[in-house]
Amino acid sequence: MDGRTQRVLLRKWSGISTLFLAAACGPGAVSESPEPQTQSAALFAGEPLVSAASGRCLDVAQESRTPGTGLQIYGCHGRVNQAFTFTAAGELRTYDNTLCVDTASGQTAQGTRAVIATCTGSPAQKWVLNANGSVVHTATGLCLDVEGARTADGTPVIVWACNGQTNQRWSRPSVPDTQAPTPPSNLVSSNLTCNSVTLSWTGSTDNVGVAFYDVYHDGQHVKSVDGNTRSTSLTVVPGVTWGWYVNARDAAGNVSQASPTLSLTPPQCQADTTPPTAPTQLSGSVSGTSATLSWNASTDNIGVTGYDVLRNGARVGTATGTTYADSGLAASTTYTYSVVARDAQGNLSPASNALTLTTGAACTNPICSVTQVTTDTDIPWGLVALADGTVLYSRRDAQDIVRLNPATGVKTTLGTVPNVQSTDGEGGLLGLAVSPSFDTDRWLYIMHTSPTDNRIVRMRVTPGFTLDPASHQVLVQGLLRNKFHNGGRLRWGPDGKLYASTGDAQNGANSQNTSNLAGKVLRINPDGTIPSDNPFGNLVWSYGHRNPQGLAFDSSGRLWEQEFGNSVMDETNLIVKGGNYGWPNCEGTVSQGGSGCATPGYIAPKRTYSTAEGSCSGIAIVRDVLYVACQRGTRLYREVISGSDLTNVTSYFVGTYGRLRTVEPTVDGNLWLTTSNSGDKDSIPNNSNERIFRVQLGN
Structure with missing residues (x-):
């Protein structure tokens, strides 16, 4: 974007109209592609800073571009010498973001004139706009101040000890900031242990300035840090893979698109090769085409994390407690069950005793049968x-x-x-x-x-x-x-x-x-x-x-x-x-x-x-019963709608088919059910192995 185009972005305030390039580039308009932005550049030419004491604007004297020219206050007119941008690097830039606000000759004494200078990235060119309207010079802790609290055009702007008076308070006019920061980049990890990790990234750019970075894993917000921070320490779970990423957020609440995902699997805190003991006294009963199982808990040197339920030798479900309901079985069919305990490091116990059960001749249950209709290599x-x-x-x-x-x-x-x-x-x-x-x-x-x-x-x-x-x-x-x-x-x-x-x-x-x-x-x-x-x-x-x-x-x-x-x-x-x-x-x-x-x-x-x-993602209602398909919970909830309440809540298929995404009614009053097990948190086509089921409902 050249200087001429940026000058089209003249912001007029105090009752004068506002012209934005964004509006010109709306539906039906034609615009040129912007030039690539540097780390400290911004898309817009900047916005005015208005002195609370006088209502006049921060201004580069005589509209000069000569380094060393002093700042002053002057009646707001919207030209480029009154447009200022706080960058992600902490600079206060002007003139289409080509020059930086500094102190005269880099001096740090109280009363030093604020001037424009060639941008160097030095501490003397770093400023912070606080919520109370003060603009603080990072190197000295002094505030941007209208000299002598005067209000006339041409009054010099200096740095002075912060005192909270109106000649040290500045505001933006009521021009909305609708531009989101650019995405953070170069997300990397260091110091990965079994329970912590440090993430670092390259900062975003923004037309006003980045206020926060929001850290996520797999869609879950974990932590926010201020816009000057580029790394943070986080808690992790041993052996659990999470996909980390970062968003940038500005003070107006605009949020960037996310950084690329960084997948991390922390090591275990200690080696564990000891499996749990076998579950004991597996027993169960049958009602129609459903079986209910129970057993005595296993023990482990560190801790049992769950149980795998096996039907005819194949895993068909998981449980964190010591009971499990297996539904949608074939009528008049004999099944053999066993249960295996597991710990956090995947050590499996010996199997429990075997239990043989035979289903009834007819379905008397809410869920009668499940038929796999097809598979797909992508996510339905x-x-x-x-x-x-x-x-x-x-x-x-x-x-x-x-x-x-x-x-x-x-x-x-x-x-x-x-x-x-x-x-x-x-x-x-x-x-x-x-x-x-x-x-x-x-x-x-x-x-x-x-x-x-x-x-x-x-x-x-x-x-x-x-x-x-x-x-x-x-x-x-x-x-x-x-x-x-x-x-x-x-x-x-x-x-x-x-x-x-x-x-x-x-x-x-x-x-x-x-x-x-x-x-x-x-x-x-x-x-x-x-x-x-x-x-x-x-x-x-x-x-x-x-x-x-x-x-x-x-x-x-x-x-x-x-x-x-x-x-x-x-x-x-x-x-x-x-x-x-x-x-x-x-x-x-x-x-x-x-x-x-x-x-x-x-x-x-x-x-x-x-x-x-x-x-849980998808829901369906059949005969005023709500069915809820859950992913992390790997189950289908059945909930009876009674007035405005949900009653008789029951879980089905816990761990049987993995993560469930979508549930929909069939035309004859039953259910379609889809899985979402592989490639669920990336955008790679055809890297999944999913199934679509038809679920036959009963009473």
């Missing part, structure tokens, strides 16, 4: 059942849509969705929904991540079941994206509106901003327009969500939602028009900030789950 994410009994599902990282004929197992590809880009995390090709009148209009609705945002589009499916590229329409765009927290589920309501779940894009502040579509449940007309009865005059239906991925309607037309928490608990919510569900101040029922879950107006969840037994 969105799934819809068509009236003809076939199924359409999206492949998240491969970015195409597949039609499955369950009767024959034959799969055909409809085609690739245009403009999809994954996020090296959980973004990509996400939710699907077919029009309520699909047989006549052939509209398929799709939610996906693009190179710049999350969006909702629709495309027609030809009678031969291919995607019609000419029909592609973008209905909703500009939904914030990030490595994780993209939401992505679509569901038609009984009111004929399309509902969509959006994540907070790893910035909890988005969730409470009803003018922002991130961290929300959206309600949309079929053509993408805003329904006239939406509560906030935009697409927002409910807010205060972190990363919602499950949506389903019950027989009363009420909307239920499933949401990922951070590190404490996940939640199931009953969504109401205009409702606020509390994130980021409230996670489930645990307060995390502000007045927390006691904040007036926050709506409590109907059920919560520990993250170890949750991390």
Whole structure:
């Protein structure tokens, strides 16, 4: 970006109009590609600093570019000598970010004139804008001061002992900062031990300045550090692999895209080759096509971490306690069970005694049978059942849509969705929904991540079941994206509106901003327009969500939602028009900030789950029973809707099929169920080994 172009960015305040290059580059506009930015450069030419005492602006005298020229206050006019930028390196730059604010001749004495100088990166050119409006010289601890507290044009600006008076307070005009920092880079680790690690990274750049770095693993926020920090020590768990990354955040709350992921597996704290003792006294009973097992606990020199349940010699489930329910078995069939204990280092005990059980002649259980219909090398994410009994599902990282004929197992590809880009995390090709009148209009609705945002589009499916590229329409765009927290589920309501779940894009502040579509449940007309009865005059239906991925309607037309928490608990919510569900101040029922879950107006969840037994993505409702598919919890919850409560909660398939992503009703009132076990936190296509099941329901 040349100086002439940057001067188009003249900011006019005090009632004068504002012109932004960003506006000029909006839809329908043409812009040049910006030149690469240096570490200390910013995209915009800077913003004014207004003296609280006089209302006049910090100004380079006579609009001179000569190093050594003094700073003064002068009536605000918006020219380039009144535009200043605090960089990520701590400098205060002006003149299109080409010159730095310094002290005259590098002096440190109180009363020294503030001047412009060639940028050198020296401590004398470092400044900090504090929340109270003071601008502090890092090298001396002195404040940027209007000499003698005078208010006339041309009054010199000096450094002086900080005293809190109005001639030492500066403010930005009411020009919004909407530019996110660049992503951090070069994330590396050091000092890795069994329980700690140090992460370091190269800092981001920002038009105003980076205020914080937020450190995550696998979508879970762990720690925040200030914008001048480039490394931090973190706690890890021995032997557990986590994918670490860092986001930059500025003072206005804009969050960068994430750094590349750094995968780390800490060593064990001590060698352990001693296996647990064998579980004893395995016993059980059968009810219809379900078996219930129990046993006596094992012991270990360090500690038993869980049990593997084996059916006919193959592992079919896991347990942390000493009971397990095995469901969906074949009728009138004999099975032999045993149980093995394991410790944190993977040492396995000898097997328990063998137990033989024979199922009943008929199913008398809520879950009757499970049939594997197909496998896939990519992650099945969105799934819809068509009236003809076939199924359409999206492949998240491969970015195409597949039609499955369950009767024959034959799969055909409809085609690739245009403009999809994954996020090296959980973004990509996400939710699907077919029009309520699909047989006549052939509209398929799709939610996906693009190179710049999350969006909702629709495309027609030809009678031969291919995607019609000419029909592609973008209905909703500009939904914030990030490595994780993209939401992505679509569901038609009984009111004929399309509902969509959006994540907070790893910035909890988005969730409470009803003018922002991130961290929300959206309600949309079929053509993408805003329904006239939406509560906030935009697409927002409910807010205060972190990363919602499950949506389903019950027989009363009420909307239920499933949401990922951070590190404490996940939640199931009953969504109401205009409702606020509390994130980021409230996670489930645990307060995390502000007045927390006691904040007036926050709506409590109907059920919560520990993250170890949750991390649930998809939900489905069949005959007013809610089914919840969980990933880390590796289970399917069955929960009876009774009034506004969820009752008779039961876990199924715990560890049987691994991480469960999506659950959807079949056209005949049963369930489709998909796994998400491999390649779940990267964007590499076809590096998975997933399964799609048909679950036959009973009473």
